[in-house]
Amino acid sequence: MSDRANEYILEMRGIDKSFFGNKVLDNVDFSLKRGHVHAIVGGNGAGKSTLMKILTGVYTKDAGTVTVNGADVSFQNYHDANAAGLRMIFQELSVIPTLTVVENIYLNNEKTKGFLNDDKLMESSAKELLDRFQIDIPIHEKVSALSVGYCQLVEIAKALSQDASILVMDEPTASLSDSEVKLLFGIIDNLKEAGVSIVYISHRMNEILTVSDEVTVLRDGKRIITEDSTGLTIDAIIDYMLGSEEKRSFEYHERAAAIGDNPIIEIDGLCVDDLVQDVSFEVKEGEIVGLAGLMGSGRTEILEALFGIRHIQAGTVRVHGADVKIKDVAHAVKSEIMLVPEDRRREGLILSHTLKDNMQIALFGLTKKGMFIDDAKTTEITQKSVRDFNIKTNGIDNPINMLSGGNQQKVVIAKWLNNAPKLLLLDEPTAGIDIGAKGEIIEIIEGYAAKGNGVIVVSSEISELVAMCDRVIVLFGGRKIGELTRNGILNEEVIQHAIQG
Ligand SMILES: Nc1ncnc2c1ncn2[C@@H]1O[C@H](COP(=O)(O)OP(=O)(O)OP(=O)(O)O)[C@@H](O)[C@H]1O
Ligand SMILES: [Mg+2]
Incomplete structure (x- = not known):
């Protein structure tokens, strides 16, 4: 192997790609050093996923070359790329909801005994794998019963179930809360030690500098820079990303309209399946209330119950002072309650x-x-x-x-x-959205509340709660353990601390 191929496990040169005459990658170079984490950053639609899908054979390139370990490659499909030791954790989750956790992990890669699938071996291997990475999920659970965060962990476990020499992670943390992100970073460290080279795509700026050795910024299909992470700051990365585009601040704005006295919704003693116990709070006209907590704290389940997707076992819900029984989505919609779900692929579009x-x-x-x-x-x-x-x-x-x-x-x-609607429920509204657009979406939500509507928002990104909430309900293990008013949520540390239980 040449010296260069010794240093770089992967080199992509002059990559072009158009979809229906629309050029989305323009002469892009990307090189990955052996055993390094190389982050790709860029706004929505910059071409990050497309570049990596070309690498892994999901899309074909129009021009350019790809070399892996010094040899030219051109994978015709994802399966070929897999066989050559490349794996990708897809941004749009690829787990199959009707299969169990263990079935998903070994799908298309079944362990066999003779002609038969070796279920026992797959079970024990899956357990071992999840234990090794301290991922706590019941392996026989159907994936459809898991929240998006857990689906993401299954997707990650699936990618780790086979040895890889190059691992691409496309937004692996979009639905993970901070403690799971830490877990993932531990896994990444282990993989690096084992010599795996990693491409890491994320919109979460603070993660980029923590986890990566190098950063490449794409803007509108062009490579803007590639630099060592040590020489970069978050501000510098954002400048490269946005170019001359206007930057929006990510801070709390005083409300344009005062919060009303009347509650839009009053929730009293809410119990949902075994997942939420005795939770009470209200949302007033014009108010944005955040639900903060780790994965499994009951955040999403509360939203789903209020939207009629989950059974409310006990407790009362009043909308504009009148008791309502939310038995299904039709009831919720009639009460002018709407949910923007987190998992757009499964529920949203x-x-x-x-x-x-x-x-x-x-x-x-x-x-x-x-x-x-x-x-x-x-x-x-x-x-x-x-x-x-x-x-x-x-x-x-x-x-x-x-x-x-x-x-x-x-x-x-x-x-x-x-x-x-009068009451908008938002589950991870900006997961996977770039930093410029995040500000736009937060402004839209604020404007919507200012018209006298109520908003309940769940977000794993604490900075987002700080930027938009008037009040934050803190949840742990399905119970409400605290409530922070605006004066109490001036910085991320306070919330971060509160959600640990
Ligand atoms: N299958 C497809 N058919 C047509 N156009 C596509 C297809 N996939 C991607 N594109 C277009 O290519 C451009 C780049 O998309 P890509 O998904 O690579 O962006 P991205 O950088 O991953 O953005 P995000 O941060 O939103 O995930 C976009 O304009 C998108 O509309
Ligand atoms: Mg993408």
């Missing part, structure tokens, strides 16, 4: 449909014209959302799976906000 059709689904009464749908109105509302949310798309009549991950998330939020 129909990926093969167009952007406009995905909007139409949620517009219900708004665009009805007698028995028919008012197509012009739908187009108008969709185009307005594309402008307001700065959604990067080639056209509203293109399928939604042509959008980058972050832009899909914007569509999900826009879609529900157009219905203007």
Whole structure:
């Protein structure tokens, strides 16, 4: 092997890629040193996932070369790349909901005894794998029963179940809370020691500098810089990412309108399955209330119960002073409660449909014209959302799976906000959204509350709660263990500390 191939396990040179005449990668170079973590950073739609999908054979490149261990490669599909020791943790989770945890981990890589699957061996190996990485999930649970954070851990375990020489992690922490992120960083350290080379994609700036040896910044399909992490600051990275684009501050703004005296919703003694016990709180007109907690603290389950997806075992819910029984989604919608779910792929969007059709689904009464749908109105509302949310798309009549991950998330939020519910439930609203767009989304949510509506938001990113919440309910193990008012949530440390239980 040449000296250069000894130093670099992977070299991509002059990579071009267009989708339907739209150039999304333009002459991109990317080199990965053996045993290093190389981060790729860039705004939504910058081309990060596409570059890595070209590496792993999911997409084919239009031009350029890829060398692994000094030899030219051109993988025709993901399976070929796997066989050569490359693995990718996909941004859009690829776990199959109807299969169990262990089935997912060994899917397409079954351990066999003769012609038969060796279930016992797969079980024991899965247990060992999860134990080794201190991931606490019951292996016989169906993945559909797990929250998105746990699905992400299954996805990670799946990638780790086979030895890899190059591991690509595309937004691996988007749904993980801080303690799980720490766990993942421990795993990454172990992998590095074992000689694995890692590509790490994330929108969480503080993670980038902690975990990476080098950073490459992409903007609009072009490589802007590649530098050692030691010489970089978060501010410098953001400057490279945004170029001349306006930077938005990520700070709490005094509310444009005062918070009203009347509660929109009063929740008293809420119990949900075995997961939430005796939780009480209220949301007033114009108020944004955050739910903070680790994975498994009951955050998402509270939102799902209020939206009628989970059974409320005990407790009362009053909306505008009147008792309501939220038995299903129809009840919730009638009470003007809407949920923007975290898992856009499972619940939020129909990926093969167009952007406009995905909007139409949620517009219900708004665009009805007698028995028919008012197509012009739908187009108008969709185009307005594309402008307001700065959604990067080639056209509203293109399928939604042509959008980058972050832009899909914007569509999900826009879609529900157009219905203007009284109470909006948001689960991880900015997971996977770039730093510029995060500020935009927070402003949109604030503007929505300022009209006298209420918002309950769940976020693993504490900085986001600090930036937008008037009050934060602290949860641990399904119980409410504290409540922070605005004066108490001036910095991240306070919340960070509170959620440890
Ligand atoms: N299958 C596809 N068909 C058409 N266009 C696509 C396809 N996949 C990606 N694109 C387009 O390529 C561009 C780059 O997308 P990519 O998913 O690589 O962005 P990204 O940097 O990963 O963004 P994000 O941070 O939002 O995940 C986007 O404009 C996107 O719309
Ligand atoms: Mg992506």
